[in-house]
Amino acid sequence: MTGTVRKPASIVDPKVAEALHQGRHGDPFSVLGRHGGTVRVLDPGAERMFAVIDGTEYELGRVAGGMAVFAGEVPESGHYWLRGYAGTETWEYEDAYRFGPVMGELDEYLLGEGTHQRIWTVLGAHVLEHEGQWGTQFAVWAPNAERVSVVGGFNHWDGRRHAMRPRGATGVWEIFVPNVTDGEVYKYEILGAGGQLQPLKSDPVGFGSQHAPQNSSIVRDISGYGWKDDDWMAERGGRNGRTAPISVYEVHLGSWKRVAAEGNRPLSYKEAAEELVDYVHDMGFTHIELLPISEYPFDGSWGYQPVGLFAPTIRFGPPHEFRDLIDAAHRKGLGILLDWVPGHFPADPHGLGQFDGTALYEHADPREGFHQDWNTLIYNYGRTEVKNFLTSNAIYWLEEYHIDGLRVDAVASMLYRDYSRKEGEWVPNKFGGRENLEAIDFLKGANMAAYGAADGIMTVAEESTSFPQVSRPVDDGGLGFGFKWNMGWMNDTLRYMEKDPIYRKHDHHLMTFGLHYAFSENFILPISHDEVVHGKGSMLNKMPGGEDEKFANLRAYYSFMWGHPGKKLLFMGCEFAQPSEWNHNSQLSWGVMDNPKHAGIQRLVRDLNTLYRAEPALHALDCEPSGFQWIEANDADASVYAWIRRSGGTDPEVVVACNFTPVERPYKLGMPQAGRWREAFCSDAEIYGGQGRGNMGGVDAKAGERNGQPAEADVYLPPLSTVIFVKE
Structure with a gap:
């Protein structure tokens, strides 16, 4: 049944119809849809158009001036839908313009x-x-x-x-x-x-x-996921705090492992939920840190130039499958940290740059809004809506995906207006200084919002300068992060390890200097992806000497790191001494695990994680000066270091001693207590690829002052080795 066409030209002004047809009308809801007894429709493909109500067609006439606009009178009540005709084709659809707004x-x-x-x-x-x-x-x-x-x-x-x-x-x-x-x-x-x-x-x-x-x-419906991680969520605060053992395995998901039989594709989220989670759990790490997951256009950016901040990258599967990975990790007792990038974004045409034809998310002035190092745009942290966008994104990952923490990338580039800029290439703040006051305010607010929104989470700053109180509460004058990467420790100690042992005595301080500021922040000791790319070589190849010496040096260094105050972070592949520099286009060199030396490094890292978690003295006061005391910091000629770790409670004390020369050293060492000290770990053990030299299970300390301690023991320090003693 068909109704009549009624005065379409009088229903829509021809100029309005023309603007609709040309896509220039800024408020189409004021015209299109049902208005009283009139329906107006824009459908460029239609030759004839009808509104259908209770089976009756009401033809809508074409409006003058708007070739795609139709209008006509219809009953004022009753649900209508639209039916279009063009030649022999017919189609029906609901009119989007009959619906009211959704937003409250x-x-x-x-x-x-x-x-x-x-x-x-x-x-x-x-x-x-x-x-x-x-x-x-x-x-x-x-x-x-x-x-x-x-x-x-x-x-x-x-x-x-x-x-x-x-x-x-x-x-x-x-x-x-x-x-x-x-x-x-x-x-x-x-x-x-x-x-x-x-x-x-x-x-x-x-x-x-x-x-x-x-x-x-x-369009992704992200509602309705059936989480099974209630136990983890209830207790994770104790897993993420300053007194907890935190040992992080940093992962680039696209190159951890690949499926050769299927075009060398990376693992999916669901596959990683089994293989990666099981591996990390077996290795004794406490957390997995994923390089950025937010959608990014260029593989070579590793995710550090994201465009879709709210979209888990489709490279490994849809959103619910990403949740499968997180849920599986939590059920294995592992936390998940995400690298988060609020510092800059790429200028790809489909992205945020000039989003509505203006510098909406970024600064208009390139001296404030363009990163010369990365050819990216910088967020305008002084704009309330931009700060809100980024802060909401942080909360989004914590709430919607149960993420346990965010590691914020390139914080130093955010804090300073003159970051990597010459004089005249940057705009001072309102006081004439170099600090980016708006970015500082944003970071403080984002940290407070994140900790307020999700119980038990952590935030971590990758911050390479001496900016004060990065990991101190905002109400105490800090930036509000939970932890900070200790970039100074990493740079100093790697410089030392890269030297031929014969010259190390001249740079003895590189291994001790970090203790001068080790407790000024809540530090994580990072051996990250940045140390094994861009010509820096692998961790193994940083070490001096022949093959055996390289492995011995690396074993001693990792053991030094696990005994040192600070939480731990190790990039994938470093745990088995991958021989080549990391390549994001291929999987790790898993084939080297047939070599006992590589398998030995892997077992060493596993055992270090086990010891670190088992002994409160090695982690409970990671961030407190009372948890550390030097025994020997000045024996440069022997390249020997020794110190005490304490938990602050009744737990056994731990003594760590390192020999960074290829010379075996019988050594009289001061000890904090007389009695039997169990040799809990020796990096020269045969199971790690060493020569099996050590202290036959332990040493007996006798009363007698040495190194400022009330007891002393005769210990054996194998060449290029670290030994760890625990008081029985």
Whole structure:
């Protein structure tokens, strides 16, 4: 049954219809859809268009001036849908413009104020039921745009078909598109200020993305995951604190292990949930730290140039499968840390740069908004909405994915306006100084928000300068991080180890200097991916000497590191002395495990982790000066170091002694107590690839002052070795 066509020209002003047809109208909801007894529709593919109500067709006439616009009078009540005709083709669909807004008044207020700390709950693409119809709500922030549309295969990538509703002063645009579901590909088409059409943009708050080099966003329903990690979540605060044993295995998921039989592809999240988690658990590490997972376009950036901050990269699977990895780790008692990159973002056309035709997320002035080192853009931390975007992203990973901590990349580049810049290439702060006050304020706020949103988590700063109180609470004048990477310790000690042992006595201080500031921050000792790339070689090949000496040096160094105050971090492959520099395009050199020397290094790291976790003296006061005391720090000629570790309680004390020369050394060593000291570890043990020289299970300390200690013992320090004694 067909109704009549009624005065379409009088229903829509021809100039308005023309603007709709040309995609220049900034508020299509004010025109399209049902308004009283009128329905107006834009459908560029239709020759004839009908509104259907209770089985009756009401033909909508084509409007003058708007070749794609149809309008007509219909009953004021009753659910309508649309039916279009073109030649012999017929199609039916729900009209997106008949639906009211999804976003509530409180969300609108908080977004406008820039204080909505969970923006992902309202922005992005959400599969939901709205006004009795299933579909997807799209919402995006583009305050300077003249028109924003969502485009995809569902509307032939035609920006006229789903132009969005502006939400007043918020700068947010939204639309509910019926029958668009999980898996749909989409982008935003933005008419910027002045009417300039921008490159199609991926969703800044999108939950999924296509495989690179394609870069559209994908609708992902991230609701309804069945977590099984309640026990871990309830107790993780005790696993992430300053007194806990924290030993981190840093992983680039794309190159840890690959499947040769299937085109050398990397493991999926689900495969890593078994193989990686089991391996790390077996190795005795407490945490896995993943190089950035947020979607990124360029493999060679390793994830450090992300575009989709809210999307786990599709390289290894969809979002729920990433949750499978985290859930499996938690059920094995392992924490998951993510490398998080709020310091910069790439200038790819589909990304955040010039998002609505203006410098929206970045600074307009390249002296503030462009990283010369990485050819990337810098966030404008002084803009409330940008700070809110980044802070929400931190909370998103903690809440939606049960992430246990965020390691913030390149913090030094954020703290200083003159970072890697010459005079005249940077803009001083309002006081004329070099500190980036806005970035400092952002970091403080993000840390407070993260710790306030999720119990028991940690945040970690990769900060390479002497900026004060990075890992101190904000209310105590700090930046609010839980931990800081000790880059100075790493650089000094590796410089020492790279030297021929005959010359080490001239640089003895490199191994002791770190103790002058070891407790000024809550430090993690990092041997990260940065130490085995860009021509730096592998850890094994940093070591001097022939093959046997290289392995002995590395065993002694790792043992020195595990005995030293500070939490531990080791990049994948270093635990079995991968012989070559890390290559992100291929898997680790697992084949070398047939060599007993490499297998020995792996067992050494496993046993060091076991000892570190078992002995509170080795971890409980990692961040407190009372947990450490030198026995011997000045024997440069012998290249010997020895110290005491304490827990502050009744747990046994531990003594660590190192000999960094290829000469065996019978040594009289001061001990904190008389009695039997068990040799709990020796890096020269045969099971680690050494010669099996040591102290026959332990030493007996007798009363007698030495090295400022009340007892002394005759110990044997094998060449290029570290030994660890525990008081019985």
